[in-house]
Amino acid sequence: MKTELLIVGAGAAGIAAALSAWEAGCRDILLTDRRECTGGILPQCLHEGFGLAQYGAELTGPDYTDRITERLEHTGVRLVLGTEVLTIRGDKTALLSDRSGLTELHFERLILASGCRERTIGSLPVAGTRPAGIFTAGQVQEMMNLRGQNIGQEVLILGSGDLGLIMARQFVLTGKHVIAVVEKESRYGSMARNYHRCIVPYHIPILYRTTVAAIHGEGRISGVTLRHLDSGAEERLACDTLVTALGLxxxxxxxxxxxxxDWLFLAGNCHRVHDLVDSAVAEAEAIGTRVGGEFA
Amino acid sequence: MKQFDVIVIGGGLLGCFAARNLCRWKLHIALIEAREDVCTGISRANTAVIYPGYDHRPGSLKAKLTLRANARFGTLCEELDVPFSRCGSLMLSFGEKADEVLKKKYENGRMMGVPGLRLLSGREARELEPGLAPGVRSALYAPTAGTVNPWELGIAAAENAAANGAELFLNTRVLAIRQIADGYRIETDQEVFACRVVINCAGLQAERVQEFLLPSPVHIVPDGADYLILDKAAEHKPTHIVQYEPEDGGKGLTAVPTVEGSLLLGPSERENEIPFAVSEKGLAFVRERTESVLPDLDLGEVIRSFAAVRPNPQKGDGRSIVSFVIENPGPGFWSLIGIKTPGMTCADELGFYIAEKAAACLGAEGNEAFCPIRKGIRKARNMSPEQRGAAVRENPDYGEIICCCEDVTRAEVLEAIRRGAATLDGIKRRTGAGMGRCQGSRCQQKLLALLAQELGIPEDAVTKDGAGSELLGGGRHED
Known part of the structure; x- marks a missing residue:
């Protein structure tokens, strides 16, 4: 199989790159995603705040996804979902896997729009046991919002990035108890907007200059040892769930x-982590226009 | 009451291999395990090394078994369809005293007949392994050292034993053992068993099991150690097992390029208060040692840390026992009570050794029907594109990736569940799903749903590794 332009990842950046490459004149575009739906992580982001620059409205993740996917439907971009790209080789060949088989695809240009993954607690020197009940913030967001899975009740959040604070609010709104958000720096890591929307109105405590030193619990997590970084003092805190927001x-x-x-381009969060979808999209559009123009 | 010829207590590596080897005789065999799966205790975490065997006392049981086991390990792994990498090992010296220690080990190894041993200069060692610290003065190279995944090996042995007729009883905890007229009566929290021969492979619990019968002269003191795992994509990983023992005694470092492609670093040394709890000091120790021995490694690529526990057998006076200890507290009752390093290397040999004793005791006939071959789960990541394409055409589940870090397909997960994985860790140990750089944060939720669906249980009953480790709901179950 052959295509002029392969775009890996049908999230906001991948779709934006596909739309602008199409507009620039490329007529042979294949857009793939491992998920069964478009939008990347957007469908699990039920909060509002997407697309202010692009659409002049604060949309939810699913609404934003609907808008961009609809625009895609008016083009001839070939969208292939539920498809994993297994490997990319230097001879401009991709190996694709889905339930119908394995496909070797030759391409001229590749735009990688594969987003980012979350840093996990495994990378930190945390002592103690390795019980159930420890999740990343994005994982919990998918579990709650797309799968209807209830993750726990007494939640401690480690890290105060945007995802951590957005999930803190959702936990409160769904009747869970957020014991605290724990942050090693002396200021929250999220955008000010999310701090004021998600933390302040719900009086969620943020413990600054603090970290999780140890995890306790044999089967399910039963608590943690917190360490206050300035004094070195430690305290034990009970919880049944630990959610980590340690960065992307x-x-x-x-x-x-x-x-x-020269045939490879990175767009959106796989290039660098963007705070806003608008900014990831702007970057991807510029790349799509440039690469698509080569085939006009 | 369930009646057997032989009952093996404990489904760790030793128990699984004892059961497998017992199947070489015409015997009615049961393997009893307290937990929800095999290889969940000591066998779930260790240094993963198949030792060349150069530092045992010539003529000792340990020396004999290790040499034979090492020579046969490739064949064993072919029989059991388990990945084995004979990557060789380099034991390093950074000082004059250590040079002498290596020379002694070399001489000892030559006397024992360890094949291929060579003493290398520091320069030669760095040619073989460019990432070594420049201060390396000499190295003992053992080309026969290798690495295997401990739980893959144990699970394979258990499957092979079951295929040859051994019966496996999981979630079955021994509560009492009594000697009866023609053998032993074993009470468990499930049912009562009777048998003529008992083989106690209960690991950390082996002392407790033996004491149902007689006070044990050997005490098992749990000995903890911490390990780090570096992502398979990390650069400057060694391609050999690298070992370092400091001159002033104390713990060194072993770095193992695993069969999965990651790098295992450890172990630290310490007394463990809680089994399998990582110590912060231990982690810092492993990091420091790594920086001094393999300075080019980027420890920012660490994806996981974990703790292992080894049974450290001691005599009544508190002295450690170095040799393998097999107790025989009653007729037809054997306790593999003090088997530490190289217990995994020797697991099949020890299994045969003890099975032979049991068979002789029972006057059992050989079992010509015994089949040593077990087929593992076919892993998509090990297939060529052509094989993989064919696999998907035959079974579309091979086309659907569940764990993207380790490239594990839905077909492999379903097969793991069919073979007995009942928990997330059970799937991880059989397929590798969740072992990679995202540590399951992208596949756990899918595996949870698949387990619930296949086992016909609600999602909130799915556990990480047995009752009490439910993944959903937390402690209160209020939803």
Whole structure:
């Protein structure tokens, strides 16, 4: 199989890149995603705040996804969902896997729009046991909002980035108790907007200059030892769930080791982590226009 | 009452291999395990090394078994369809005293007949392994050292035992053992068993099990250790097992390029208060040691830390026992009570050794029908694109990726559940799902749903590793 332009990832950036490449004149675009739906992580983001610059409205993640997906339907971009890109080779070949088989795809240009993954607690030197009940914030967001899974009741959040604070609010709104948000710095890590919307109105405590030193619990997590970084003092706190928001890592394992060939472009969060979808989209559009123009 | 010829207590590596080898005779065999799966205790975490066996006392049981086990390990792993990497090991010296220690080990190994041993200069060692610290003075190279995944090995042995007729009883905890007229009566929290021979492979619980019968002269003191795992994509990973023992005694470092492609670093040394709880000091120790031995590694690529527990057998006076200890507290009752390093290397040999004793005791006939071959779950990641395409055409589930970090498909997960995985860890140990750089944060929720669906249980009954480790609901179950 062949295509002029392969775009990996049908989230906001991938779709934006596809739309602008189409508008720039490229007529042979294949857009793939491992999920069964478009939008990447947007469908699990039920809060509002997407697309202010683009659409002049604060949309929810699913609404925003509907808008961009509808625009995609008016183009001839081939959308392939439920498809994993297994490997990208230096000879401009991708190996795709889905339930119908394995496909070797030759492309001229590749736009990688594979988003990011979350840093997990495994990377931190945390002592104690390794029980059930520890999740990343994005994982919990998917579990609650897309799968209807109830993750726990007494929740401690480690890290005060945007995702951590947005989930803190959702926990409160769904009747869970947020014991505290724990942050090693002396200021929250999120945008001010999310702090004022998600934390202040619900009186959620943020413990600054504090970290989780140890995890307790044999089967399910039963608590943690907190360490206050300035005094060194430690205290034990009970919880049945630990949610981590330790930051995002651009997901570009697919092209690790390929260097920077002239046919490869990174768009959106896999290039650098953007605070706002508008900014990821603007970056992806510029790349789509440039790359699409080569085939006009 | 369930009647067997032989009952093996404990489904760790030793128990699984004892059961497998007992199947070489015409015997009615049961393997009893307290937990929800095999290999959930000591066997779930260790250094993963298949030792070349150069530092045992020539003529000792340990020396004999290790040498034979190492020579046969490739064949064993072929029989059981378990990945084995004979990557070789380098034991390093950074000082004059250590140079002498390596020379002694070399001489000892040569005397024992360990194949291929070579003493290398620091320069030669760095040629073989460019990431070593420049201060390396000499190294003992053992080409026969290797690595295997401990739980894959144990699960394979258990499956092979079951295929040859051994019966596996999970979630079955031994409460009492009594000697009866023609053997033993074993009471458990499930049912009562009777048998003529008992083989006690209960690991950390082996002393407790033996004391149902007689006071044990051997005490098991749990010995904890911490490990780090580096992502398979991390750069400058060694391709050999790298070992370092400091001159002033104390714990060194072992770095193992695992069969999964990641790098295992450890163990630290400490007394463990809670089994399997990681210590902060231990982690810092492993990091420091790694920085001094393999300075080019980026420890920012750590994806997980965990703790292992080893049974450290001691005599009544508190002295550690170095050799393998097999107790025989009653007729037809054997306790593999003090088997530490290289217990995994020797698991199949020890299994045969004890099975032979049991068979002789019972006057059992050989079982010509015994089949040593077990087929593992076919892993998509090990297939060529052509094989993989064919696999998907045959079974579309091979086309659907569930764990994207480790490239595990739905077909493998379903097969793992069919073979007995009843928990997330059970799936992880059989398929690798959740072991990669995102540590299951993208696949756990899918696995949870699949387990519930396949086992016909509600999602909130699905556990990480047995009752009490439910993944949903938390402690209060208020929803």
């Amino acid at each position: 890592i651009p997901e570009r394992e697919l092209v690790r080791g390929l260097g920077e060939p």
